[in-house]
Amino acid sequence: MKRLVLTVLAAALALGTLALPMTAGATEKVRHFDNPQQRERYRELLSSLRCLVCQNESLASSQADLAEDLRDQVYRLIVTEGRSNQAAIDYLTQRYGEFVLYRPRFEPKTWLLWFGPLLMLLLGGAVLAVTIRRRRTTDDPQLSPEQHARAERLLEGETSDRDSHA
Numbered sequence: 057m058k059r060l061v062l063t064v065l066a067a068a069l070a071l072g073t074l075a076l077p078m079t080a081g082a083t084e085k086v087r088h089f090d091n092p093q094q095r096e097r098y099r100e101l102l103s104s105l106r107c108l109v110c111q112n113e114s115l116a117s118s119q120a121d122l123a124e125d126l127r128d129q130v131y132r133l134i135v136t137e138g139r140s141n142q143a144a145i146d147y148l149t150q151r152y153g154e155f156v157l158y159r160p161r162f163e164p165k166t167w168l169l170w171f172g173p174l175l176m177l178l179l180g181g182a183v184l185a186v187t188i189r190r191r192r193t194t195d196d197p198q199l200s201p202e203q204h205a206r207a208e209r210l211l212e213g214e215t216s217d218r219d220s221h222a
Contacts, residue, residue: 085124087131098134101141102127105148106158114158126156 089095099116105126107118115123115130126148133144148156160166199207 085127087135089135094135097141098131101130101134101144104158105130105145105156108152108156 087098089098102116103114105115107113107115107120107123107126109120109122110118113123115126129148130144133139133147134141139147145157154160154166160169162170
């Protein structure tokens with residue numbers, strides 16, 4: 057029985073090992089470029105564009121089906137149609153929006169993206185400064201001599217009450 061289990065495990069491991077290279081290479085297409093500069097432009101564009109499905113991966117590293125379609129579009133724009141990088145980016149942003157860019161353009165509609173973190177930091181610092189200033193200016197209220205004497209009597213009364221209970 058033990059021998060049968062070991063044989064089945066070994067067979068499953070062997071089949072799994074053989075299947076890995078086939079599935080890993082199946083998603084990667086072979087692309088042909090006219091020159092090394094074209095290949096570099098293609099890679100540069102893929103690394104500067106965001107996968108719309110994964111949202112935190114570039115087109116170069118994403119395994120999503122949409123990312124493969126976008127890689128095909130970038131290849132078509134760069135190699136087949138001979139467009140410049142900027143023309144390809146303009147086409148993709150017109151079609152998919154600014155979200156396709158890892159670094160959004162510096163325009164009035166994206167100022168909140170660029171300056172938002174700084175504004176939040178400044179706002180937090182201002183709130184902290186106001187809070188500290190208020191705590192410093194709010195001194196402990198001074199007791200009048202009558203209030204001080206009454207507080208001492210109350211404290212002595214509590215001490216004598218504690219001593220009598222002990």
